[in-house]
Amino acid sequence: MNVRIKFRKYGCLKFIGHLDVMRYFQKAMRRAELPVCYSEGYSPHMIMSFASPLGVGLTSDGEYLDVRMENPPASQEALSRLNAVMAEGIEVLSFKALPEKSGNAMASVAAADYEVRFRPGYGPKDGWQERFRTFMEKTSIPVIKEGKKGPRELDIRPMVYGWQVLGEVICLQVSAGSAGNLKPELLLQAFADSEGVELPPHALLVHRKELYMDQGEEGTRSLIPLEALGEEIGRA
Amino acid sequence: MRKLALSDEILLSIDKPARYIGGEVNAVMKDPGEVDIRFAMCFPDVYEIGMSHLGIQILYDMFNQRDDIWCERVYSPWTDLDKVMREQKIPLFALESQDPVKDFDFLGITIQYEMCYTNILQILDLAQIPLEASRRTKEHPLVIGGGPCAYNPEPLAEFFDLFYIGEGETRYFELMDLYKEWKASGAPREAFLRRAASVPGIYVPSLYAVSYQEDGTVAAMEPVCEEAPEKVQKQVVTDMTTASYPEKPVVPFIKATQDRVVLEIQRGCIRGCRFCQAGTIYRPTRERDLEMLKKSAYAMLKNTGHEEISLSSLSSSDYSQLGGLVNFLIDEFGSRGINISLPSLRIDAFSLDVMSKVQDVRKSSLTFAPEAGSQRLRDVINKGLTEEMILEGAGQAFQGGWNRVKLYFMLGLPTETEEDMKGIAHLAEKIAEEYYEIPKDQRNGKCQIVVSTSFFVPKPFTPFQWAQMCTKEEFLHRAYVVNHEIKDQLNRKSIKYNWHEADVTVLEGVLARGDRKVAQVIRRAYEKGCLFDSWSECFHNELWEDAFRECGVDMDFYTVRPRAVDEVFPWDFIDIGVSRCFLEREWEKAQKGVVTENCRQSCSGCGAAVFGGGVCFERKN
Numbered sequence: 001m002n003v004r005i006k007f008r009k010y011g012c013l014k015f016i017g018h019l020d021v022m023r024y025f026q027k028a029m030r031r032a033e034l035p036v037c038y039s040e041g042y043s044p045h046m047i048m049s050f051a052s053p054l055g056v057g058l059t060s061d062g063e064y065l066d067v068r069m070e071n072p073p074a075s076q077e078a079l080s081r082l083n084a085v086m087a088e089g090i091e092v093l094s095f096k097a098l099p100e101k102s103g104n105a106m107a108s109v110a111a112a113d114y115e116v117r118f119r120p121g122y123g124p125k126d127g128w129q130e131r132f133r134t135f136m137e138k139t140s141i142p143v144i145k146e147g148k149k150g151p152r153e154l155d156i157r158p159m160v161y162g163w164q165v166l167g168e169v170i171c172l173q174v175s176a177g178s179a180g181n182l183k184p185e186l187l188l189q190a191f192a193d194s195e196g197v198e199l200p201p202h203a204l205l206v207h208r209k210e211l212y213m214d215q216g217e218e219g220t221r222s223l224i225p226l227e228a229l230g231e232e233i234g235r236a
Numbered sequence: 237m238r239k240l241a242l243s244d245e246i247l248l249s250i251d252k253p254a255r256y257i258g259g260e261v262n263a264v265m266k267d268p269g270e271v272d273i274r275f276a277m278c279f280p281d282v283y284e285i286g287m288s289h290l291g292i293q294i295l296y297d298m299f300n301q302r303d304d305i306w307c308e309r310v311y312s313p314w315t316d317l318d319k320v321m322r323e324q325k326i327p328l329f330a331l332e333s334q335d336p337v338k339d340f341d342f343l344g345i346t347i348q349y350e351m352c353y354t355n356i357l358q359i360l361d362l363a364q365i366p367l368e369a370s371r372r373t374k375e376h377p378l379v380i381g382g383g384p385c386a387y388n389p390e391p392l393a394e395f396f397d398l399f400y401i402g403e404g405e406t407r408y409f410e411l412m413d414l415y416k417e418w419k420a421s422g423a424p425r426e427a428f429l430r431r432a433a434s435v436p437g438i439y440v441p442s443l444y445a446v447s448y449q450e451d452g453t454v455a456a457m458e459p460v461c462e463e464a465p466e467k468v469q470k471q472v473v474t475d476m477t478t479a480s481y482p483e484k485p486v487v488p489f490i491k492a493t494q495d496r497v498v499l500e501i502q503r504g505c506i507r508g509c510r511f512c513q514a515g516t517i518y519r520p521t522r523e524r525d526l527e528m529l530k531k532s533a534y535a536m537l538k539n540t541g542h543e544e545i546s547l548s549s550l551s552s553s554d555y556s557q558l559g560g561l562v563n564f565l566i567d568e569f570g571s572r573g574i575n576i577s578l579p580s581l582r583i584d585a586f587s588l589d590v591m592s593k594v595q596d597v598r599k600s601s602l603t604f605a606p607e608a609g610s611q612r613l614r615d616v617i618n619k620g621l622t623e624e625m626i627l628e629g630a631g632q633a634f635q636g637g638w639n640r641v642k643l644y645f646m647l648g649l650p651t652e653t654e655e656d657m658k659g660i661a662h663l664a665e666k667i668a669e670e671y672y673e674i675p676k677d678q679r680n681g682k683c684q685i686v687v688s689t690s691f692f693v694p695k696p697f698t699p700f701q702w703a704q705m706c707t708k709e710e711f712l713h714r715a716y717v718v719n720h721e722i723k724d725q726l727n728r729k730s731i732k733y734n735w736h737e738a739d740v741t742v743l744e745g746v747l748a749r750g751d752r753k754v755a756q757v758i759r760r761a762y763e764k765g766c767l768f769d770s771w772s773e774c775f776h777n778e779l780w781e782d783a784f785r786e787c788g789v790d791m792d793f794y795t796v797r798p799r800a801v802d803e804v805f806p807w808d809f810i811d812i813g814v815s816r817c818f819l820e821r822e823w824e825k826a827q828k829g830v831v832t833e834n835c836r837q838s839c840s841g842c843g844a845a846v847f848g849g850g851v852c853f854e855r856k857n
Contacts (some may be wrong), residue, residue: 011237016489027487027541031261038573043596046573057248085541087489088238119244202248207846223336
């Protein structure tokens with residue numbers, strides 16, 4: 001059975017990169033003594049896949065991984081066993097059985113919610129909120145993206161599905177996953193360019209809120225959180 | 237939430253910020269207001285190396301079992317962070333609390349290899365602690381050193397308040413109790429140092445005066461007060477089974493060099509190789525009980541979640557219950573996706589059988605450490621490994637499907653001749669021939685033999701402590717002879733040869749047998765920017781050479797100079813149990829090429845029986 005695990009990454013753990021988070025969960029599964037399935041061969045590894053790598057420096061309330069397990073315990077028990085062996089900075093939020101034949105987490109990702117703040121001392125001049133609204137009114141926001149085949153122009157405006165400015169916080173819903181992944185930093189960089197201000201590295205505090213899959217038919221978008229697909233495992 | 241010593245901006249601008257944030261699984265957190273002693277335990281190298289060291293894990297666990305002590309970890313900031321900390325005057329901090337080390341009661345530094353000496357100065361400097369012990373006041377932590385290099389602490393003497401000679405499990409609590417008493421008394425720092433000097437195994441360098449002969453060798457080393465003993469006795473654990481061993485080692489977020497559970501099966505080695513310092517300073521050989529190891533293995537795997545377990549010892553094949561232990565590990569954990577790693581095994585039918593069960597034969601290589609190319613020279617160094625044993629082991633391995641072999645040798649060993657050097661090439665060739673004797677349809681392509689040579693460095697407390705070292709040019713010449721001879725072999729295409737760098741070896745030689753006069757050079761080199769000298773990309777030999785010249789210290793005095801049998805050595809004030817007269821005997825036998833039997837074959841009366849335990853008493857119970 002495939003199990004989808006949702007977790008949150010906060011505090012100091014934002015300095016731990018994606019590969020290390022993968023290693024961390026492999027060890028955590030063994031500490032919690034969960035019945036994870038292994039691949040065959042001389043160096044068997046856990047059958048486990050993550051939805052979307054989170055960059056170093058970012059925090060998140062909506063990270064996902066899928067794990068194959070033989071007779072997993074009830075969701076509540078699995079949660080308490082996992083959280084008992086976590087380091088401060090990662091908390092497991094849900095543990096749900098996936099239906100047969102559901103796509104893996106990584107292939108499913110279609111969109112993400114982010115909250116973006118300017119790190120104190122790094123923001124544009126006062127009143128930027130109003131100017132950001134004007135900026136987002138545009139129908140196209142072309143940026144130069146460094147790709148494998150050299151720099152290319154890309155319109156990122158259509159990749160922003162929704163946005164809102166609440167005080168000092170910019171809330172964004174953007175395209176994510178293999179079909180087109182927009183990092184919020186790229187949008188904010190474009191805004192800073194339009195303001196004519198330098199946006200030094202680490203000027204942004206980026207927090208991922210949720211990852212979504214798209215269940216819409218041709219042409220229409222219908223986003224549901226990745227965890228919505230799974231079902232709570234009850235006591236046997 | 238924990239607050240970090242470094243800002244986000246700094247952490248996001250340096251390599252591997254996870255090195256500096258602490259908070260790992262099993263890291264110990266305490267309330268600083270609830271403890272009497274704050275102990276910062278430091279491995280003076282980068283996090284991934286330091287976190288792989290078993291000794292610190294043992295002491296970290298041991299100290300933290302006491303409610304009145306909080307032991308935290310400190311590692312060397314890499315050069316990128318080093319620069320930032322200097323520019324912004326950020327004091328070095330401990331990982332757990334993120335508090336400045338300068339506010340701690342103790343800074344303990346493990347000294348595992350000579351090439352970390354400049355890193356020790358970096359630690360003190362970044363911690364904002366005066367480099368010289370003499371300039372420290374009651375405001376500063378007491379700086380205590382330990383580990384193998386503490387067996388010749390003299391080149392570092394002026395930088396340390398105390399050294400701990402021996403195994404930390406034995407006397408630390410006594411020292412801590414003494415410290416608490418002193419702290420409460422309000423007496424001057426000097427008073428504590430004097431009291432500490434009377435604790436067995438504790439060496440307080442400021443309480444000894446060294447005088448020199450005209451030729452620059454040591455004349456005498458004398459205590460300057462009553463509390464300081466003339467000889468400092470090495471402290472050892474007598475019962476390894478009841479000694480403290482961590483069940484919950486810290487699990488790093490980033491991949492450490494040793495990313496696995498380490499099970500120390502025994503301490504010491506029965507073999508008596510004459511170049512090997514670990515072989516003498518850790519005598520007598522003491523085993524841990526099989527049942528205790530089984531319990532530890534369970535607990536440590538459960539508490540860490542590591543996917544691999546490795547045995548640790550100087551020579552695992554000599555552990556008397558190895559079969560029982562290995563079979564237990566395979567049966568118990570092999571099916572649960574846990575890798576079992578078995579380093580330092582002698583290659584024979586037993587080990588090949590075991591290894592074929594725990595690793596992919598096609599992908600792994602086998603390691604032999606003949607150390608010398610000829611039987612004559614192997615007898616000189618007392619390496620009880622014959623060509624016959626090597627060829628037979630290799631032959632069996634090839635039959636078993638292995639086709640990769642690593643061979644380790646040393647160049648520059650005492651009495652080495654050109655024939656001995658060429659013997660390295662010849663041995664590699666014979667191993668290759670052994671492989672190609674297998675019918676073509678039964679073997680697995682070509683074989684690959686990797687020959688590596690390091691250069692020999694004489695170490696204190698070994699029978700070779702009197703030996704002359706080669707010059708850099710001579711070392712390189714010897715590597716050239718080996719390289720040339722390998723190129724002349726029939727199967728040269730199956731043999732690859734690597735050799736170590738020579739200039740760093742010469743420096744290691746100076747520091748290993750150095751005296752107090754070398755301290756100024758280490759300091760000068762550090763001031764010139766030498767740091768992470770064990771990392772070849774960071775090693776600047778020319779800066780070290782300048783430092784020696786400017787200080788007027790002659791490297792040759794410590795390396796190539798012949799030493800008389802009765803010379804007083806800077807480290808003679810330490811009593812490791814193994815007697816100087818045994819070492820002298822071994823030095824003589826070495827020059828005659830006479831071997832000495834290992835501790836289980838017969839007792840050679842080295843002196844280690846004085847500790848009252850281990851292999852010395854195996855048959856007497």
